[in-house]
Amino acid sequence: MSAIQKIKGFSDLFPEDSRSFTRMEAVARATFGRYGFGELRTPLLERTELFAKGIGEDTDVVGKEMYTFTDRGERSVTLRPEATAGVLRAAIEAGGIETGRAARYYTFGPMFRYERPQKGRLRQFHQINAELIGSPEPAADVEVILMLQDFLTSLGIADLSFELNSLGCRECRPAYRSALTSYFEALDAEKLCEDCRRRMHTNPLRVLDCKVPACKALVAGAPVISDHLCPGCRDNFAAVLALVDRAGLKYSVNPRLVRGLDYYQRTTFEVTSGAIGSQTAVAGGGRYDGLVQLLGGPDAPGVGFACGMERLAMLMQKPEAAQLDFFLAVTDTREGSGALAAALLLAHKLRSRGLSGECDYAAGSMKSRLRHAGRLNVRKCYILGAEEFDAGQVTVKDMEEGDQLRLDIAAFD
């Protein structure tokens, strides 16, 4: 085995799979376009500090999952692990963020995280991302959530659950954190799993998300974020829920829903599926007021989401390949007859008339060529054998009906 293999966690998408991605991109463009969002393409590579500042130094993503290296100019650069930081950086850099006016962008493409691959998780994976920058209104949160729902529905994906939560703001979240830590410290620490004993100090919110049964039982009595929200956050979340209700979206409030990126505040949401393995999140997002300013821009709020394309692809019905109009089989195998050149020119003429098809470069019997045409599922098989070629003709066989006729090649000019 000396053939070079792809890098662990990276994947090749052949047409059978890439068709799903093409379709998702088309549906995203159509759907997001109806909400006034425009496509923004940003670089895959950014300065490391963008993610360190934006996502948070203490997060797993920044702490141990980034593809970071020093380039030839001695700058520390990183392959983007998520899209929001880059989109905001671009918008700030272009001066496109004005207070009082919302900017709407979507983007999609590969993201990179150095994690152990498993079902639904790759090191290079793809996300579709949307950001609404500049509005603090609950209506903006809800518009983004409804747009996500619209998109998923348009893809024909059902059986998803929407979960919503509010994580509070810079004012009330620290108080909630310390209340959580005190709660866990008052417990018999032995009852928590090893990870949670560590997390209760580093990031107590994560304990809420633990799947170990013993921890779940203890978490049941833990303080709930909704009881610790400041009046502003409480009113804000109530307004969001009221609007979501009026829009008729089915969802549940999950007070234990936490996000792994530090920039989220107030409204957060996640869309999950039970049908794609243990990595259940297909989309997630929320509000990130303060992030634009943190990245050196004006004090503008924002809200957005990301969808995992590989995970959505698992839930989508696979699009069929487009049927070709013709397969041009060359069965004149006489040395130097010129049939192949004639076939190429004929195929070229057919394509210039808008037909799609393949020209045959493989050798083989009439039987094998026709069998090949049958497997390709083409409408018509054009046969160029010695007999036809000498007569300046081609046989056209209808593969569905089975009938055939001979035509002059010159008639295609």
Added chain:
RNA sequence: GUGAAUGUAGCUCAGUUGGCAGAGCACCAGGUUGUGGCCCUGGGGGCCGAGGGUUCAAGCCCCUUCAUUCACCCCA
């Protein structure tokens, strides 16, 4: 980073107590003198992931290593 499972034909996988390397699909040819799909017959294809060890004999047992997958963790 941790744990478990799996690496045999182009693909999906069998392979018994260690004893000649197998099937299905795909490919090629014939049955049908130039005609696909269904059927029948035949054919080409393999360093059994790699390296070492035990044995008269290893795809199978032992050790090492690489790769893949699933799960933990984390997230989309």
